[in-house]
Amino acid sequence: MEEKAFNEQSLLHRILAYFNIVRQSQVLNNKICSEEPIRKETQSLGWTPPQEGWVKINTDGSVFAEDKAAAGGLIRDPLGRCLEAFAINLGSCSITRAELKAVEAGFSAAWRRGFRRVILCLDSTTAINIIQNVQDTDHRHGILALEINRLLSLNWEVSISHTYRECNFVADFLAKKGHSLHFGTHFVDSNDPGLRYWLLYDGFVPRTFCYL
Template sequence: MEAPPPPPPPPPPEGWVQIQTNGSVLSLSGSAAAGGLIRDCLGRCLVAFAGNLGTCSITAAELKGAVVGLQMAWDRGHRKVQLKLDSATAVAIIKNCADDEHRHGLLAQHAFNLLSRDWDVVVSHVYREGNRTADYLASLGHSLPFGTHHVDVCSPDLCRWLDYDVMGISQPRLINT
């Protein structure tokens, strides 16, 4: 009997916001994208973004999504932030601030500079199955022109994924054995 998939992360405590981001790279074309959203303590989406990154590695796409999400939160005046990523590698790079010689050193340094500002940021890993809204937004980025774009938080597709998260609905991971 398989265990049920993990639910989406719970909303942050009152006074905090939660950033959920994701990166995506299409294996055949190498096209890279990132997406994410900022939620309030009631789980409501305050802002969402999707971006076409051109080509890069999956780790670079994950880091770019985190940097964009952090910058959006800062620009909107949020000073108590939870950052949730479904890439344990990206979380480790952000927390350990890889040096400039590291393959992703510039993105890690950008994240570190954002984290060094006068605010409270908690960075943590979330399972992919619980990060479906950010996954949807990252996938959307592949169809957009190059650059980062705000996504209408009232769009029907985005609302569907947000509703799934609020209801705690997640999708099991399919693994070929």
């Protein structure tokens, strides 16, 4: 014992403590080994058309370095045809404001075109939460949220839903296109090569993803 004095009781306590540590480790190991393996769920994701009589709006926001922001979106019919597409250069603002500006522009375009059954899809849960819950102009996005809710209160049927980014590629393209345009809102021709490519991609390229 290296000429060190020791107490038998103290030594016994140490032995019991080490024994308990080993036993707990074995119990934990057995529990882990007995659990069922993690199962992965596979989903096929892509843009889905609205029902007959409805149109679907997809919108998105984009922010590059130094808070250079843009937004974009489009309206499609049940056949997947682009009825209107837009891209907006917003200057400097946050990604949340960009997402909300895209929603406002999408609703305004749909109402102006006379569509009265509209589904709006975006991939920002933050923006959806603001639209549904903010009713106060003291909120940093309050004025914009109130304007969107004013549009929602018009005489039409509208629903808002979250979508995965993998179902929002065309809107993402339009939002990024806004960075290359002058400040303000621009309508994008349906024959724009980039827009045509992503519309075809949405319609014909299946995407499969695995989720835990």
